[in-house]
Amino acid sequence: MKVFITGASSGIGEALVLEYAKRHRNNSTIIGIVARRSEYLQKLQATLQNTYNIQCAIYPLDVRDSHALASAAADFIQNFGAPNVVIACAGVSCGTLTEHAEDIAAFKAVMDINVLGLVHTFQPFIAAMRTAAKQGENAQLVGIASVAGIRGLPGAGAYSASKAAAISYLESLRVEMARDNIAVTTIAPGYIRTPMTAINQYKMPFLMDADVAASKFVDAIEHQYRFVVIPWQMGWVARFMRFIPPFLWDFAMKKAPQKMRMNWDWL
Numbered sequence: 001m002k003v004f005i006t007g008a009s010s011g012i013g014e015a016l017v018l019e020y021a022k023r024h025r026n027n028s029t030i031i032g033i034v035a036r037r038s039e040y041l042q043k044l045q046a047t048l049q050n051t052y053n054i055q056c057a058i059y060p061l062d063v064r065d066s067h068a069l070a071s072a073a074a075d076f077i078q079n080f081g082a083p084n085v086v087i088a089c090a091g092v093s094c095g096t097l098t099e100h101a102e103d104i105a106a107f108k109a110v111m112d113i114n115v116l117g118l119v120h121t122f123q124p125f126i127a128a129m130r131t132a133a134k135q136g137e138n139a140q141l142v143g144i145a146s147v148a149g150i151r152g153l154p155g156a157g158a159y160s161a162s163k164a165a166a167i168s169y170l171e172s173l174r175v176e177m178a179r180d181n182i183a184v185t186t187i188a189p190g191y192i193r194t195p196m197t198a199i200n201q202y203k204m205p206f207l208m209d210a211d212v213a214a215s216k217f218v219d220a221i222e223h224q225y226r227f228v229v230i231p232w233q234m235g236w237v238a239r240f241m242r243f244i245p246p247f248l249w250d251f252a253m254k255k256a257p258q259k260m261r262m263n264w265d266w267l
């Protein structure tokens with residue numbers, strides 16, 4: 001089993017790495033992990049090797065850098081072969097308001113990381129995965145979107161737009177890859193307890209712990225679901241969101257809580 005996961009230094013990505021490690025310990029499993037903070041990746045690598053006896057390759061990089069991802073993918077393929085599963089989980093969320101000129105940089109960064117980051121992650125693996133799939137190996141690309149991409153949320157224009165784009169992009173990719181027997185799975189999480197949601201000041205319905213969510217994500221990946229919302233209760237909310245008319249959506253969102261705007265220099 002060979003898995004490559006971005007956004008592995010924290011939250012859902014880290015929980016996914018540990019879930020794969022638990023399920024495939026001592027089983028010639030290899031996991032490639034990506035994020036910017038190398039100290040977190042090194043800590044996770046040590047845990048995988050010492051606790052689970054799993055080989056782990058670390059790639060400290062920014063998913064906005066397509067060349068860095070191409071080098072990481074080439075290194076992974078050269079050392080271990082084509083991965084069976086590539087999970088693009090790296091992402092950022094922030095409150096944005098179009099009226100503020102200083103938020104334009106945040107809009108750009110969120111779109112670059114949450115949308116182009118997916119393309120940069122998958123592109124360099126496709127040729128090798130296509131060849132592996134022809135030889136009967138499992139090949140699957142997984143993108144982490146969000147329920148926030150189903151309708152526009154006030155105060156989160158950048159995030160909602162990026163996740164809507166991610167959902168559409170992943171659907172295009174799924175149809176394109178079908179002829180090569182490469183499965184594509186879109187996971188749209190509701191609220192998961194991670195550093196990303198820790199700053200939210202409002203009530204988060206059906207909030208789920210990251211380790212519980214990761215187990216459900218990996219179940220969905222193993223079933224090769226095309227599109228899944230987790231937790232399931234949010235799946236019903238998402239269906240409702242998708243179909244209510246704009247005037248009802250506007251009414252429902254009038255008093256909706258909004259994500260805080262912050263200083264986005266770190267993006």
Ligand SMILES: NC(=O)c1ccc[n+]([C@@H]2O[C@H](COP(=O)([O-])OP(=O)(O)OC[C@H]3O[C@@H](n4cnc5c(N)ncnc54)[C@H](OP(=O)(O)O)[C@@H]3O)[C@@H](O)[C@H]2O)c1
Nearest residue numbers: 007009010011012035036037062063090091191192194196
């Ligand atoms: N938590 C939720 O409720 C929720 C709901 C829906 C969707 N999601 C999605 O789930 C994914 C993971 O979110 P999370 O909640 O686990 O958030 P998190 O704890 O903040 O983790 C985000 C991860 O993405 C990485 N990352 C961010 N920007 C990056 C960049 N430019 N290059 C490389 N790595 C980058 C971070 O690593 P570094 O900072 O070390 O680079 C970190 O590992 C995101 O795509 C998010 O939009 C989360």
